[in-house]
Amino acid sequence: MTLGLYTAGDSWLHRLFPITKLIFSLSAIAIIFGGPNKWLSAILPGVISILILWSAGIAWRALKLIVQLLTPIAVILFIVHGFFGPANHQILMRLGPFVLGQEGLMYASLIVVRLVSTLASSLLLVTSTHPGSLIQALEQTGLSRKLVYLLGSPLLLLPQMARRIQTIRSAQQSRGLETQGNLLQRIKALFPLVAPLVFSALVDVEERSLALEVRGFSAPTPKTNLTEIPDTTKQQVLRWGMIVIAVCFLVFEFWRKRNGYD
Amino acid sequence: MVMIEVTGLTYYYPLSHTPALKEINLQIEAGQFVAVIGANGAGKSTLCLVLSGLIPTLFNGRMLGNVTINSMNTRNHTPGEFAGRVGLVLQNPTNQISEMRYTVFEEVAFGLENLGVSPSEMPERIEHVLRLTGLIDLRDRSPFTLSGGQRQRLALASMLVLDPPVLVLDEPTAMLDPQGSREVFHIIQTLTTKNTTVVITEHNLEWIAQTADRVIALNKGSIVLDGNPEFVLTSPLLETFGIDYLRYTQAARESQIYGLWPSQTPLPVTLEQSVLGFNRVSSIKKGGG
Structure with a gap:
């Protein structure tokens, strides 16, 4: 996987x-x-x-x-x-x-x-x-969970972005957008791909932050871990x-x- | 015991001059199963955010009035303090996965870890909710390999493991296929026996009619109807708020015009009520003939 x-x-x-x-x-x-x-x-x-x-x-x-x-x-x-x-x-x-x-x-x-x-x-x-x-390993070093999430979020964002780009590309292609071909065609296809990508990413970020909040991400309690990564x-x-x-x-x-x- | 109390609530999103919620007054008893219905833009999702304690703290809008959840005023407590006391399940199952954990089992543990639950206590609680949500056989799978319905059940499991006295669900089946929706509905229905206070926004009125204790209809940010499912879902005003009648109710309403449904008999909201009503009419007609 x-x-x-x-x-x-x-x-x-x-x-x-x-x-x-x-x-x-x-x-x-x-x-x-x-x-x-x-x-x-x-x-x-x-x-x-x-x-x-x-x-x-x-x-x-x-x-x-x-x-x-x-x-x-x-x-x-x-x-x-x-x-x-x-x-x-x-x-x-x-x-x-x-x-x-x-x-x-x-x-x-x-x-x-x-x-x-x-x-x-x-x-x-x-x-x-x-x-x-x-x-999790960064958390184990004693860094705060928020800081760790901030540091790790680019890695988390990559797969999300890749999935979303694929979905948007398929949707736009089904409406007749040419994403293949020469350089000019590809540049033309960029805006209909990038605009929904950015807007949907902003909506998703809000939903994700809500989902994290209700799961106690910023709860004022000491954090625990189900498992420890062995060092x-x-x-x-x-x-x-x-x-x-x-x-x-x-x-x-x-x-x-x-x-x-x- | 009153679990949720809303008094004089009006809420404006940032940069908006039109209130998303207007003069809401509401009391929800502990253990009550409340369904919120309304057309798109009626304010259902905003009400969910209010009842989860995320508005006003997490949003920069303007809120008038007060909201108390489990004796905690939402103005005086952060969303982090409401975690574990109020659960929220959103429409998009993918956005509710933290992505910070490798397996379904670890994903469910994430909320417990945040709330500082002892690691020795976690496995039993997680296994219990994975059984409840039918995910026990998928415990070692990556959350990303799950179907939409399975992911939404995972989102539910991630909330239920925190055992919150209040659970708010914002159209939890909106992005699911019929099979996925049935699975999620089945799990939510089990909560009715657990004394959990449930507030759900949902477009499936048939399921609401069978499950909810109380239905609240919103229109343009205001509560326009509030009562038991029979009262709200058969109200002559329902269509004016952009909400369709159930097919059983609609059939009986049409039949009334032709004298096929007695005017003194309440309109049905479930299949059983509908069958009973039409059988009665049929037997009267046979007896009369």
């Missing part, structure tokens, strides 16, 4: 305490953008994430999502930076009045690699963690280890730059 990006399973990654995965994702992102060797820092967390996803049997879905999401962005980045990059000096190719520069291509490649790694390390968390489990001392050590490594990398990079080693 899938819920938004989450894929159900019983792998070691699925069983891991959600906060451990969250800390891994955040540490990886910090290193990707702030690590000392920019290429190594960009590539390594992504490779590790994909290997972990592969060992959990959900790498294929994650890679498919990465390709789907990043292909258009990568194409745009390569065109913009390759042909119009301000640092372009080494010319690789001429296409009429346009010049493809090596520096621009390298810069675009670095951004794409960073995006792939960021997405891979984020997907490690969201594809193996039910949004409810992440929310282990090993994972606690691992989390602190990841935080320390990420902080060390960031501090080292900051020191290097400050002392003119870059």
Whole structure:
């Protein structure tokens, strides 16, 4: 079963305490953008994430999502930076009045690699963690239920939005709206899809908040949990280890730059 | 014992100059099963929000008058304080699922967790309501794999597990197919034996006629009829408020014109009353012939 990006399973990654995965994702992102060797820092967390996803049997879905999401962005980045990059000096190719520069291509490649790694390390968390489990784990850390819901709501909104888009698209298609075809046709179809999506989402948000209220979401009582998500001392050590490594990398990079080693 | 007391209630939604509810005065006894009927825009859903304690605190509208639920004035208490004391079931079953829990069982537990119920007490209470709502075999399923009717039963179970003395239902079958509606009606009917005060807005007048102790008709935000189902559902004024008669009542009304329903016999609101009435007419005609 899938819920938004989450894929159900019983792998070691699925069983891991959600906060451990969250800390891994955040540490990886910090290193990707702030690590000392920019290429190594960009590539390594992504490779590790994909290997972990592969060992959990959900790498294929994650890679498919990465390709789907990043292909258009990568194409745009390569065109913009390759042909119009301000640092372009080494010319690789001429296409009429346009010049493809090596520096621009390298810069675009670095951004794409960073995006792939960021997405891979984020997907490690969201594809193996039910949004409810992440929310419950955050609650177990002592955060207030309201704050946790606020943090987790983007994950909860994704599947709702996907379901609603599907319903609206089917309804509009049955009334003759062309959602396939060339770019112009797709742009034309956007408004009849987006307008009902936004309005229905607003109505749903109100209903959802009412439903939460009557179920005691803001009741002035201490909260309990039917079940506790198990955490282990090993994972606690691992989390602190990841935080320390990420902080060390960031501090080292900051020191290097400050002392003119870059 | 009066469970709900509404005095001089007028309510305006934010930015509106027309009241959604106008001069409502109402007393509902504990254990009473009250159905609220009315055309679209009559104020039924607003009344449900008022009787759940969500208006005025959660909405920025203007409220005149007072509403007391189980001796708690809605002006002085937050919706969180009413949780567990008043339950509310809305039309759309999907919007009532918290999405924060993985299985049906855990979803029902969500409200109990919010109210700080001891985890050791939860399983028994949850299993009880899952049996009551016929969801016990689906306890380990994800709420998203359920049908519309099953989801609405889950929404009901999530409320019933809190054991609220008052349950407000705002057109709980509006989005369900006939089978789903029958399942939900069946569960609500069981509440009549539990001394739960039930307020329900519903378009299925046939079911209301069989189940409700009292029917309130709303029109343009005001109470226009209030009494037992026989009185309200056969009122000559009903159609002027945009509410259709039951087919049994309509048949008897038409028959009256042709002398086929005695004018002194009350109009029927159930199939049984209708059959009895027409049998009586038939036997009189046979006896006379």
